[in-house]
Each structure stands twice: as C-alpha cells, then as structure tokens.
Amino acid sequence: MSSSKWFNAVHLLVCPVTVLLGYLINAYGYGTALQATLNKDGLVNAVFVKKGWFWTSLVGWWCIIRYRAVPGATGRGRRRIAQSLKRYTILTVWWYVFTQGIWFGVGPIMDLVFVYTGGHCHYDVFDNAGHVNQDFQGSVTRTQRALALIHNVLTLHGDDQDHHEKKLWSRSVGSIQDVLQTAESANVTASAAAGINSFIHDQMHRWQGPLTTSAQCRRFGGHWAGGHDPSGHVFLTTLMCMFLLGELRVFGRRALAHLYAQKWHLLGMVTRLFDTGPLWTWRRCGGARPMSCGARLWRALVEPPVACAAALLRLTRCIACDHPVVVLLALLVTWLWQLLLTAVASHFHTVREHISGLLAAYLVTGVVYARDAAALRLV
Numbered sequence: 432m433s434s435s436k437w438f439n440a441v442h443l444l445v446c447p448v449t450v451l452l453g454y455l456i457n458a459y460g461y462g463t464a465l466q467a468t469l470n471k472d473g474l475v476n477a478v479f480v481k482k483g484w485f486w487t488s489l490v491g492w493w494c495i496i497r498y499r500a501v502p503g504a505t506g507r508g509r510r511r512i513a514q515s516l517k518r519y520t521i522l523t524v525w526w527y528v529f530t531q532g533i534w535f536g537v538g539p540i541m542d543l544v545f546v547y548t549g550g551h552c553h554y555d556v557f558d559n560a561g562h563v564n565q566d567f568q569g570s571v572t573r574t575q576r577a578l579a580l581i582h583n584v585l586t587l588h589g590d591d592q593d594h595h596e597k598k599l600w601s602r603s604v605g606s607i608q609d610v611l612q613t614a615e616s617a618n619v620t621a622s623a624a625a626g627i628n629s630f631i632h633d634q635m636h637r638w639q640g641p642l643t644t645s646a647q648c649r650r651f652g653g654h655w656a657g658g659h660d661p662s663g664h665v666f667l668t669t670l671m672c673m674f675l676l677g678e679l680r681v682f683g684r685r686a687l688a689h690l691y692a693q694k695w696h697l698l699g700m701v702t703r704l705f706d707t708g709p710l711w712t713w714r715r716c717g718g719a720r721p722m723s724c725g726a727r728l729w730r731a732l733v734e735p736p737v738a739c740a741a742a743l744l745r746l747t748r749c750i751a752c753d754h755p756v757v758v759l760l761a762l763l764v765t766w767l768w769q770l771l772l773t774a775v776a777s778h779f780h781t782v783r784e785h786i787s788g789l790l791a792a793y794l795v796t797g798v799v800y801a802r803d804a805a806a807l808r809l810v
C-alpha cells in the first residue's frame with residue numbers, strides 16, 4: 432500500500448478508532464482509572480481543549496505558511512495556501528455554527544438539537560431526600576459556585592416577590608444558605624424539595640433567561656439535561672484532528688524530511704539540556720588548575736541552571752521557528768488523548784451523543800478533504 436494510501440487510512444480512521452478504543456477500555460474495566468484523571472475545570476480542558484480551535488488555527492496556519500512550497504514554485508505555493516484557507520474557512524464556520532451559535536440570539540446546532548429533543552436548563556438543586564442533588568453540577572466546587580449564584584439572584588429579586596411567593600422565596604434562600612454555610616445537606620423535607628426546586632427554576636428562568644444554550648445554562652448555574660446533547664468535545668477534537676491531519680498532507684513530507692535532515696543538530700540541543708548537572712560540572716572543575724571552593728560552587732550550582740535555561744530557549748526557538756510540525760504533532764496527540772478520555776467518560780454523555788458529535792465533525796471534514804483529494808494526492 433503506498434504511503435499516500437496509508438496516510439489516507441490514518442486520516443479517515445484515527446478518530447472513530449480512538450472513540451472505539453475508549454469504549455473497549457471501559458468494557459474491559461480500565462475506564463475508572465482514566466476517568467479519575469478527568470478534570471472539567473483543569474488547565475488542559477479549560478485553556479486548551481475548550482479553546483482548541485484557536486490553538487489548532489494558530490499552529491496549523493504557522494505550519495502551512497512555514498512549510499509552503501519551495502520559493503521557486505510561487506504560483507503553486509499560493510494556490511495551495513488558497514486551498515488551505517478555503518478548507519480552513521469552511522471548518523471554522525462549521526465549528527462556530529455547531530458549537531458557538533448560528534446567529535445573534537440563536538444557539539449553536541448542538542444546543543438546538545438538544546432543546547428540540549426535549550432538553551432544558553434544570554435547577555434540580557435538592558433531591559427527594561432533601562440533600563443537594565449530586566447530579567446537579569457534578570462536583571462540589573461547581574455546586575457551591577452555582578448555589579452562590581442562585582442565592583445572589585434570589586436575594587437581588589427578594590422584593591419583587593408577591594405575597595404567595597414570599598414564603599417559598601425565604602425557604603429557598605434559607606435552604607441554599609444552609610448548604611453554602613455548612614456544605615452539608617439543608618434541612619429540606621422531601622415534600623418541600625420539589626417545590627423549592629420548581630421555585631428556583633422559575634425564578635432563574637424569569638430573571639436570567641432565556642437559558643436556551645448550554646453556555647448560558649452553565650453560566651447561570653443550571654444543569655443542561657433532558658435532551659439529546661451531541662458531545663461538543665467529541666465534535667471539537669474530531670474536527671481539530673481531521674484538520675491538522677488533512678493539512679499535514681500538504682506539507683508533511685517536506686516538514687518531516689527537513690526534521691530528519693536536522694536530527695543530529697536537534698539531538699545535540701536536547702542532550703545539552705542534561706549536560707549541565709552539578710556533578711558533571713564539579714568534576715570538570717578539577718583538572719590541572721583546581722579552582723577555589725567558591726569558584727567551584729559557582730560553576731556547579733549557578734552556571735548549570737543558566738546554561739540549561741539558555742539551551743531550553745534555543746531548542747524552543749528552533750522547534751517553533753524551524754520545525755513547527757513537532758508542535759503540530761504534539762497538539763494532535765493531545766486532541767486524540769482528550770478524545771479518548773471523553774469517550775471513556777461515559778457519565779458525561781451517552782454513546783449516541785458521542786456518535787452524533789463525531790459524525791457532525793467527521794462528515795463535513797470528510798467531504799472537504801475528499802473534494803480536494805485529487806489535489807492533495809499530487810502534493
């Protein structure tokens with residue numbers, strides 16, 4: 432099988448296979464350990480994955496521009512960049528429309544699907560036993576944050592309640608205050624829990640509405656549940672992997688050849704990072720003209736970190752400027768790892784919601800790259 436066909440196969444199969452692998456990991460009981468590493472509010476998820484299209488755009492375009500065709504073939508180089516820009520624009524519009532919003536005041540496709548299949552922004556704060564509902568926000572920190580926000584809104588609109596609501600209002604505010612202060616369960620009876628939940632729901636939808644997108648619901652402390660919610664993470668990681676792999680077809684051969692040609696230079700830069708240990712330096716201080724103790728300590732303890740930082744800076748600059756394909760591959764591995772974690776995290780989404788997120792990205796990127804297949808094959 433030619434390398435082009437191999438690459439095609441990887442491009443087409445890597446995302447579905449990663450999701451399938453996540454299910455197999457779960458099926459064979461290894462998912463619990465992986466799920467323990469998941470953190471919705473962690474740095475990787477909050478700064479990288481959720482803002483992933485930004486990072487993918489930046490690194491992808493830097494590679495496209497850095498590895499554009501050889502200077503002589505300017506016409507062909509310009510055509511390739513124009514083709515990449517066209518593909519990128521289609522995928523960026525699709526990313527925006529599916530996850531951010533269709534138009535001003537109109538939610539994204541993933542949220543419209545959810546709402547039209549019966550989804551809603553819920554405020555089931557207390558369960559039937561009068562305890563704080565574990566499914567309400569999924570973690571203690573998020574629950575506390577949501578309850579504080581609900582408490583602020585209810586307090587702010589305390590005087591807007593009519594006589595009938597006043598009693599319910601004060602019981603709701605009181606119960607939430609109990610939980611916020613003691614972080615334990617409020618003394619809410621089972622019969623009162625439903626009434627308080629419904630009151631909080633009505634108040635939040637009245638004062639903070641409309642809560643018709645997952646972003647609005649999350650921002651105002653609600654729980655987005657009850658409909659078919661295509662997984663935005665599966666959609667986003669699939670879209671990013673398909674884009675990076677698709678564009679790697681344009682410049683991958685040239686980039687990897689350039690990387691291979693400079694392999695010893697890069698290896699030297701990496702080993703120099705470790706060649707600054709205090710023991711190495713202390714031994715080197717011996718030699719014919721032994722140095723004073725102070726001089727040896729300076730050479731052993733101060734110079735190595737400085738030398739290491741300088742070597743790290745040189746290596747970073749070399750990779751960022753001369754071999755950005757290394758950064759692209761690191762990003763690709765990160766997105767695939769996150770895709771695997773999302774597939775393993777069965778409590779976030781059902782399999783059908785994963786599949787709909789996957790297909791939404793996969794079909795559009797598949798069509799975009801299949802249309803340019805002929806042009807890409809000639810690269």
Ligand SMILES: CCCCCCCCCCCCCCCC(=O)SCCNC(=O)CCNC(=O)[C@H](O)C(C)(C)COP(=O)(O)OP(=O)(O)OC[C@H]1O[C@@H](n2cnc3c(N)ncnc32)[C@H](O)[C@@H]1OP(=O)(O)O
Pocket residue numbers: 469470471472476480481482483484485486488489492516523530531541645649660661662663664665667769770772773776779780
């Ligand atoms: C020639 C010149 C060329 C041009 C040269 C251009 C240069 C370069 C210019 C850039 C131009 C581009 C422009 C981009 C600009 C932006 O990208 S800015 C970023 C804007 N977007 C945001 O801020 C993120 C907003 N959030 C989102 O869009 C959605 O959260 C996402 C990211 C699509 C995910 O959707 P979702 O439905 O929440 O995800 P879902 O799968 O349902 O997950 C359910 C829950 O499980 C959690 N979860 C799921 N999987 C995981 C996991 N693996 N780990 C942890 N938690 C997880 C989620 O965090 C989520 O919990 P919440 O945090 O939502 O409560």
